[in-house]
Amino acid sequence: MKAELMKKFAEYFGEGGDIRAYFAPGRVNLIGEHTDYNGGHVFPCALTIGTYGIARKREDRKLRFLSLNFEKLGILESSLDELKPDKEAGWTNYPKGVMWAFGQKGYEIPAGMDLMLFGNIPNGSGLSSSASVEVLTGYILRDMFGFEVTNTDLALTGQFSENQFNGVNCGIMDQFAIAMGKAGHAIFLDTSDLSYQYAPVELKGAKLVIACSNKKRGLGDSKYNERRSECETALEEIRRVKDIKSLGELSEAEFEECRAAIKDEVRVRRAKHAVYENQRTIRAVEALRNNDIAMFGQLMNESHVSLRDDYEVTGIELDTLVEEAWKIEGVIGSRMTGAGFGGCTVSIVKDEAIPEFMDKVGRAYKEKIGYAADFYAVEIGDGPVTL
Secondary structure (H helix, E strand, O other), X not given: OHHHHHHHHHXXXXXXXXXXEEEEEEEEEOOOOOOHHHOOEEOEEEEEXXXXXXXXXXXXXXXXXXXXXXXXXOOEEEEHHHOOOOXXXXXXXXXXXXXXXXXXXXXXXXXXXXXXXXXXXXXXXXXXXXXXXXXXXXXXXHHHHOOOOOHHHHHHHHHHHHHHOOOOOOOOHHHHHHXXXXXXXXXXXXXXXXXXXXXXXXXXXXXXXXXXXXXXXXXXXXXXXXXXXHHHHHHHHHHOOOOOOOHHHOOHHHHHHHHHHOOOHHHHHHHHHHHHHHHHHHHHXXXXXXXXXXXXXXXXXXXXXXXXXXXXXXXXXXXHHHHHXXXXXXXXXXXXXXXXXXOEEEEXXXXXXXXXXHHHHHHHXXXXXXXXXXXXXXXXXXXXXXX
């Protein structure tokens, strides 16, 4: 892969100079959805698919971008003096946003670069292609210019750029999972204080299978920001009767005691999901530590039901993938993953059931939705690396 990409880079940008190759993974969240901006726990892992970057420092302030995923667009030119969000700039808003964010945090970038990207994460799938590009860009900037920032800083800078530059009010989970990934492990992260533990994911005789709905979605124009604001309003209402900083602090019993403080039935359901999903995540990690994969799978299923009924972020595509998965013997658990409104599901499937799973769920989905889903049996990988 590296040699191929280096060759392609030279074709577009010319040979010579210090050309370097990098990789940052995508991520999938096993459980703990829409809890990260509510001060709760999440349980994501990095994947072995992700975004490759080939980069070379320039002598001037010019930025030249190329994505092999959008090769028809050719080389898109910009400059370090033009770091502002621009609808016309398309995908380059993600690397440019990180460059801008570095500047905002006091790390002035001294020179431009030529940057070529290639991602083998399905675009718009909900496996965090944008966060992968953000962490990758930060990693490249650190390596190229010697900035003294940690991988946690890379995650926070990526989130800051997504919030402030690209206008998506996302939590920290995606960037953190990608920057801090560890092969064979998921990250049990408390988003209220960024304390985390690595938990080994040993699925003896089973694999993680991602089903991509192929329904395209953009987070910025989805209901994502609306859900976040509903939870913030519910939190304000609860705080009139209980002294808390986030919904993630509440147990189920505590939530039931003060739910009457929330003045709107829709907001009650949104807040209930945030509280109950956080507790499910804590229990799921405990189940994994006890080698109780069946319980982990059951909690995944319950998570999907809550995301469908209380948080209302699934939609017919994701519901079809999950409900068809539940019919297959050998599926230990299945749920939507990511922000929802399209994107992906994640399932734990016994090895011997994987062909049947892909065949039957795929056929039922195409019949009902009218176009095909894509399936990937995935491995848990490391965070960003220099190749």
